[in-house]
Amino acid sequence: MDRDLLAHLPVVRRVAERRSFARAAAELGLSPSAVSHAVRLFEERLRTPLFARTTRSVSLTEAGQTFLAAAIPALDALEEAASMIQAADGNVTGTVRINAPSVAMPLALTRIIARLAGRHPRLVVEVTSDEALVDIVRAGHDMGVRLGEMIAQDMVAVRLTPPFKAIMAASPEYLRLRGKPRALADLKTHNCIGFRQLSGGGVYAWDLADEGKDVAVKVSGSVRVTEPLLAIELASQSVGIAYGFEPLMRDAIQAGRLEQVLPAASIEEPGLFLYFPRRATQAPKIRAFVDAVRA
Numbered sequence: 705m706d707r708d709l710l711a712h713l714p715v716v717r718r719v720a721e722r723r724s725f726a727r728a729a730a731e732l733g734l735s736p737s738a739v740s741h742a743v744r745l746f747e748e749r750l751r752t753p754l755f756a757r758t759t760r761s762v763s764l765t766e767a768g769q770t771f772l773a774a775a776i777p778a779l780d781a782l783e784e785a786a787s788m789i790q791a792a793d794g795n796v797t798g799t800v801r802i803n804a805p806s807v808a809m810p811l812a813l814t815r816i817i818a819r820l821a822g823r824h825p826r827l828v829v830e831v832t833s834d835e836a837l838v839d840i841v842r843a844g845h846d847m848g849v850r851l852g853e854m855i856a857q858d859m860v861a862v863r864l865t866p867p868f869k870a871i872m873a874a875s876p877e878y879l880r881l882r883g884k885p886r887a888l889a890d891l892k893t894h895n896c897i898g899f900r901q902l903s904g905g906g907v908y909a910w911d912l913a914d915e916g917k918d919v920a921v922k923v924s925g926s927v928r929v930t931e932p933l934l935a936i937e938l939a940s941q942s943v944g945i946a947y948g949f950e951p952l953m954r955d956a957i958q959a960g961r962l963e964q965v966l967p968a969a970s971i972e973e974p975g976l977f978l979y980f981p982r983r984a985t986q987a988p989k990i991r992a993f994v995d996a997v998r999a
């Protein structure tokens with residue numbers, strides 16, 4: 705394969721990861737036509753289409769899956785080799801791709817990334833906000849962030865936060881108008897701000913405790929969101945009852961904008977963890993990020 709073609713491989717990879725020419729172009733800082741040109745060169749050279757395109761979707765063909773399954777590990781190995789050489793001089797470079805829920809930024813990632821930027825200014829951190837549990841390797845991410853209970857056993861896990869509680873809260877004004885729920889059954893008569901994934905699916909049940917037993921409570925209300933922080937903001941505006949992590953509600957509760965509801969029903973979550981494949985442990989960019997976590 706000629707060198708010009710190899711230079712376009714990261715572009716093809718990004719289209720495969722994002723399933724979108726437009727998103728790949730925006731993230732790479734290229735024009736959509738340049739991205740299309742790179743993909744077309746590969747397809748002409750391999751004499752087979754790598755992507756199936758419609759007006760509404762982009763997906764890998766069987767040939768595309770076969771090619772990228774072999775090409776991506778090779779590309780990663782080349783990038784890691786170059787990064788290791790540069791790291792020997794103290795210059796960690798490359799891109800760390802992280803898949804994390806939106807709540808990970810205020811709870812942990814913001815301060816870690818700021819610390820990392822001061823130490824390794826040439827290392828790029830790319831965060832994809834995703835509430836769903838994804839296969840980070842298959843999706844092209846180096847690392848992920850999730851609650852400890854969600855992480856596969858074959859991954860290396862590094863704690864980001866202490867354990868915290870999942871609680872319910874509403875504004876004093878809402879509780880004055882609608883009354884305070886006295887038991888979990890009372891939630892049926894309240895406007896509960898629902899959460900669902902952006903990719904679709906039903907509204908999440910709220911994981912709570914009922915007389916020492918873990919229960920999943922189905923809730924309903926006039927508002928559903930795909931962004932957990934938005935639910936908290938809506939609750940502070942007296943829209944309804946929100947369910948979320950206590951550290952994210954703490955300031956609003958202390959300021960009097962929110963009041964905890966049914967505190968005995970709160971459950972403790974294991975906290976957020978950074979995780980990545982064991983084989984990636986020695987990559988300089990991974991080591992640099994983990995060092996920033998532990999600093």
